[in-house]
Amino acid sequence: MTRRNVFSVILALCFFVTFFVVCNQAIREIRSGLSSSYQLNASALPPGLFKLFAGEFKGLLADYLVLEVGSVIGIKKKIPQEEYAKSAAALARSLVLDPYFQQTYLYAQAIVAMEGEMPEKAMPLLDISREQRFWDWRPAYYMGFDYYYFLGDYARASEMFFEAAKVKHAPPALAILGGRFAKKGGRIEAAIGLLQSMLGDPGLEEKHRAQLSDRLVALKGVLLLENSIQEYRSQYDSFPPSLETLIDKGLLREMPPNPYEDRFYYEEKDGQVFFDNVR
């Protein structure tokens, strides 16, 4: 190769390298401005198609979709509301591919329900995880929380907390929480039945047995008092002025025990009884 040829090759190489560096830098700058909303396009495709194209790599694709949603919360600027809806759609597709992944339902709760304030979109996703992850109490617990916190549906919240409490190794406090919401949601009898069945579990630790027993005794007391109040109301066409009136009128022999306080709390305006002063 002559010196001239070598010079030409070096010149051509410099030319291409310069263009490569300049163009690559420009591309990087242009693309750095793209938010993750640009990347979250997966939600436009129907879930069935995802399953079809993913084939045996559906677990990997599910992971990828969850990562993609994670990138939405990774950016620092304010996230528009439609991005949360897109996240919910992407997580729904991820659950079609892998209905067991823990990170998917945790994102559904943290991003869609809590940050995006879209519990109605998060709930069906949590429900899939609740059904599939039979060993995990958290999906039902989050559903219970959403029913209570966002939707104000105490009966469903109680149902979900009890559902979570029934899972092996779940904290027994969930049943206690379920009992509280059962009272608020008017499902005391169902809660009593569930607590009784949980107390029948021989594997229950003594400490937890005592906690559940206390809640059972308190709920039984509330039920007895509320039934007596209804009886009073049917006779006198009004709510009793106090709980002691029930004893005076012969509708109740004595006050039922309350393990939490020295008395039950009563609201005359609607005839509601509570075992503590939390409303």
Add this chain to the structure above:
Amino acid sequence: MRGGKMSNIFLIARITFKECIRNRALYGIFLLGLLLFTANIIITAMFSWELGKVAVDVGLSVVSFSGLIIIFFLSINALSNDLDRKTIYMILSRPINRSQYILGKYTGLGLIILLSSAILGICAALSFKLATAGHEAFIPMHFSWPVFFLALTYLSLSLLVLLAISFLWVSITTHPFTAVLLSMLSYFIGQNVENVKNMIIKNQMFEDNVLLIKVTDFISWVFPNLAAFDLKTTAAYGLPVNASYLFAVAAYGLSYIGICLILTMMIFQRRELA
């Protein structure tokens, strides 16, 4: 006599195996194994919960992917090249018949697939250990190594089924590219036929379309149901496994391989090689 037939099959298998090793395909697989190590650790670190699940997903998917590459680009070529380059005459001029040649080739290439699955399977297991080291709480609660290796075994069996059907395509077609395309199509159909069939049966829109239902049903009998061998999710979460299901799938796979090889041998016997 039977011993002679068997030794012929093993001879072809040994030659095929050595050819593939000489082809340096296994170096590529080793490289893939090393990349898997790194990739698995990096990808898993991007997740916050159930890292073990992601590590199993990545690990077993790489094993499967490399097996598919071996089938589509190495195995089909190995068989087609013998026909194209007429090297098959050298083999068949010896006291080896065409059926022994097919069985030998299948055994040799099958061993390469099993070897690759074993190497990458061990890499996947090691990368799982590395990726989850110090994060034991983030390994799915019921994860177990026997189920992981069971998934690896069934994954290898599905690759052997695909290898058998690709042999059939090579024997039918005249060009290796067509055989590769048909094998890829078989893989795609095999992975999805069950899914599509269920979608059609459950969809009211297709309720009156008897022909479509019958065609889908027919396809589901002709092509292998490769999705049935996929135990990656089971391995990732340590989900309960049904022994009778495992037995049925293994018997299904082996019988499918048997049918494909017999058909390949029958077609190959009548094929004009000149």
